[in-house]
Amino acid sequence: xxxVSKQTLLRMPYYLxxxxxxxxxxxxxxxxxxxxxxxxxxxxxxxxxxxxxxxxPGKPKIGFKIATLIVDIENVLGYKRLNKxxxxxxxxxxxxxxxxxxxxxxxxxxxxxxDANTEKLGSFADVPVLPMEELSEFCKNENxxxxxxxxxAIAGQRVCDQLVEAGIKAIWNFAPIHLIVPEGIxxxxxxxxxxxxxxxxxxNSR
Numbered sequence: 605x606x607x608v609s610k611q612t613l614l615r616m617p618y619y620l621x622x623x624x625x626x627x628x629x630x631x632x633x634x635x636x637x638x639x640x641x642x643x644x645x646x647x648x649x650x651x652x653x654x655x656x657x658x659x660x661p662g663k664p665k666i667g668f669k670i671a672t673l674i675v676d677i678e679n680v681l682g683y684k685r686l687n688k689x690x691x692x693x694x695x696x697x698x699x700x701x702x703x704x705x706x707x708x709x710x711x712x713x714x715x716x717x718x719d720a721n722t723e724k725l726g727s728f729a730d731v732p733v734l735p736m737e738e739l740s741e742f743c744k745n746e747n748x749x750x751x752x753x754x755x756x757a758i759a760g761q762r763v764c765d766q767l768v769e770a771g772i773k774a775i776w777n778f779a780p781i782h783l784i785v786p787e788g789i790x791x792x793x794x795x796x797x798x799x800x801x802x803x804x805x806x807x808n809s810r
Contacts, residue, residue, distance in 0.1 A: 612652070612653045612657075615653055619653070622639070622642060627670050632669065634670050635667030637650075657676050659672065659676050681710075683710050686708070686711055688714075689713065689748065689752055689776075690748055691714050691752040692719070693759070694721075695719075697778060698719075701754060702729045702733075714731055715746055717732070718735070740770040742770075749771065749772060749773040755779050757781040760779030761781060774789070775790070777791055777792065777793045
């Protein structure tokens with residue numbers, strides 16, 4: 605198996621969902637041209653993507669076995685390994701995350717939520733919500749390496765620093781702020797204001 609590029613990795617969840625739908629519809633094989641046509645990608649791009657993750661080469665004029673390809677993609681994406689995470693910021697967005705049970709399909713389980721507001725402590729959607737003072741000990745005891753930030757921008761960097769101090773190695777950031785982290789810490793930003801700016805710019809240019 606070849607090294608998977610970042611861009612290929614970002615396309616893989618879309619391939620996976622489509623392959624799962626095809627499997628549910630009773631289809632057993634898929635070819636690069638079929639996927640290329642569906643996603644409006646080039647055949648060369650799709651062939652390279654599939655070659656980088658597939659454990660079994662596709663057969664000429666037949667393609668890939670869908671069941672095998674699904675397993676290969678799930679393995680590359682890490683969906684078969686359960687990764688526990690902590691979430692900091694149990695407001696509207698954070699609470700929605702705590703209620704969402706679909707994360708397990710993607711290899712993620714929110715083990716606990718944390719909040720500075722004592723009124724939010726206790727349990728929410730069967731997930732414990734703990735005080736920030738317990739963050740470090742909890743992460744170390746549970747060997748948690750993934751943190752989710754759903755706090756306002758003003759608290760984003762402070763929470764980030766606390767997560768790093770607790771041993772977190774990867775951060776999924778929903779706070780609209782650029783985080784400063786030490787080398788070796790990966791931050792994946794989901795910046796909604798930036799996304800809206802791109803959409804509004806597109807609309808205003810029409």
